Amino acid sequence: MGAACCRKSVAENERLMSEKLKEINEEEKTEVISPTRTSKGYISLVNNFKNPKKEKKAISGIGGFENLGKTCYINAVLQCLCNTNPLADYFLSGLFKEEMCFQNRDNSSAELIYAFAEIIRTQWKANYDCIVPKHFVEIVQKNTQFAQEEEHDVHEFLTFFMGKMNELLNRANTNSSSPVPECNGDTDEHQAAQAWHDHLKSTSSVIVDLFHGQLKSTLKCTQCDQISQNFEPFMSISLPISANKGTSLKQCLKDFTKNESLEQSWFCSKCNKQVTATKSYSIWKVPPILIFQLKRFHFTPEIQEKIKTDIGFPLKSLDLAEYVAGPQKTPPKYDLYAVVNHSGKLTEGHYFTYSKNKNDQRWYKFDDDMVEEMSEDAVESNKAYLLFYYNATPKEFFRQSRTLPQFWPHVLTSEVSPPPIMKRPQTLNISSIVDKQNKRRNSEDIMECLNPPSFSFSGVSAESWAGVDKTGAEGEILFKKLLR
Structure with missing residues (x-):
């Protein structure tokens, strides 16, 4: 696809985008699948990554983003989030306006959310070949963490932006009370329920509903076998990569969940001293949207390197059953819908995205303003850095609530x-x-x-x-x- 829009000046592009949005204000070009709503808020978001009716719809959602000066990391994240369909529907339906929380929040965060909503609306309804995210980028770069004209890590930016959305769209009422669900006969289950209940007490938003899961960490003393367990929320899982010639996502998950030895670094209350212990992780609660970070960047005092190992990962039916400790209501089988890739060197690389369009179910390569259709066979590569999967089993993703x-x-x-x-x-x-x-x-x-x-x-x-x-x-x- 071409990017004729980007050949005009930034000011001209912004004017054209503004006029186009006004034109479509009354006439919807893309069907928005509304969340299951009550008179206030929503119960669930529809799992509409697939087009089960095979409807012939106008192809939208495949506009590129202009690079405004080392902003490829921002563009890559925006493409992935625009193609996270339940999240896009949440913004297109206007629900975010009802759930905005301005108490003790800075105006720049609210401005960032509205700028993101405008980008989603432009991507799915204006059908541009190229979009200029100038307003969004300017707000991001007000944060010293993402200063202008510097290279930044895409996972770091994703974590930052998701945190901002979670903060501003937080509907949690910390003054309210609700009973912790009883889980008799299973200490792990009760502890996990208590931890999740406490998490929802302080943070409850569409980001939690779609992206937050729960990990179980286990520490075991090698001398007395005493065990300490902890349940903690996560938004993404960072997976270690071995420097072998080739590996797989499942092997990375095995390495993530295997026992790790901690030499004299854990205080055992039973032994009353620092001891050698083993530590392991397992997934207790899987989120609707599961993000994996493949740890390709290796930093030590002696060396900084990029691991270019080939990692095989499935596009469909990723079965997480053997890595999940807690029993799930639906089979934890996931399909891939987006990949952020990194090319080049550790210090001067470039990010670009592969993503699957919900309307025609085809894969596209988004490299800033350049967009082209691609084959499924080309999605898997040694440049993959972030993998975005969705749970393909449920028809809808329910709102997380302490009371339900x-x-x-x-x-x-x-x-x-x-x-x-x-x-x-x-x-x-x-x-x-x-x-x-x-x-x-x-x-x-x-x-x-x-x-x-x-x-x-x-x-x-x-x-x-x-x-x-x-x-x-x-x-x-x-x-x-x-x-x-």
Whole structure:
């Protein structure tokens, strides 16, 4: 594909983009698959990476991004996130405006989110050959971490930007309370549930819903066999690479989860001294979107090098079952949809992206403003640095909530009680709901149960919890009054 748009001046491009967006303000060029919504917020985001109906749609979402001076790392991340379809739908539907949290936030963060939303809208609705992300880049470069005219690591920028989105779109109400789900008979399960519950207490956003998972780390004393376990959230997994001639993603995962020896570096409370221990990681909760960083850059005091090992990775049906410790509700099988590649040397390289378009299901190479279709066979290369996978099994990705652990992706073996206001729906006590609302109960308890999706959890169905019709006009009016 050409990039005629980029041959004009930046000012001219911005003017044309602005005019084009005004033209499509009323007329939608790309169908937006709306999240499953209530009167406020959403329950789930549709898993629409595939086009199951094989509909013939106009090809959109394949515009390049102009390089504004060593900004290939920004362009590579933008292409991957624009092609993360549930996230794109979230922004295209305008939900981000409802969930923006301005309390104790700087204006530049909000400006960055709006600039990103404009880029997504331009990419999927204006059908440009090339987009000039000048406003977005200028805001990013206000941060000294990403100063102008310097090379930067794409994973570092991805982590920074996702953190900014998570911060500004955070819907967590730290003043509210909700019970931790009981997991009798399984210490690991209860500890993991407590850790995830605490994580959601401080951070709950579309970034958490789509990208956050949970790792289990285990430390074991080699002298007394005492074990210490910890459960921690993650947004991406960094995988070690051996310097062999060739390896695979599965081998990298095996190396990530194998025991590592820690020489005299862990204090054992039972032995009451520093001891040699082993440390290992396993995945407890898999997120809908799973990002792998292949650690190609090796830094030591003596040497700095780039590892150019060939790494084989599947484009479809990546089975993570043997690397996942916690039982999952759906098979952890993932399909690839985007790759960030790095070419050149460690200190002066270049980033570009391969991504799969949701409309025509074809792969494209995005190298700044240059875009071209490519074959699946060419996706796998020794330049791959970041791999973006999505869980291909579920039809929708549920919102993560402390009050509704039945929507968590991993299985809780014991029955979790429904939120207090939903325990006896057949005899709904309006006065008790009002009392709870006056006591500043978490509004998620009401909001997320207005129209629950079908599910079965520990023998309790959504339908039995929602015996009272809250989706009709009278129910909507009632709950809107309660939420004021």
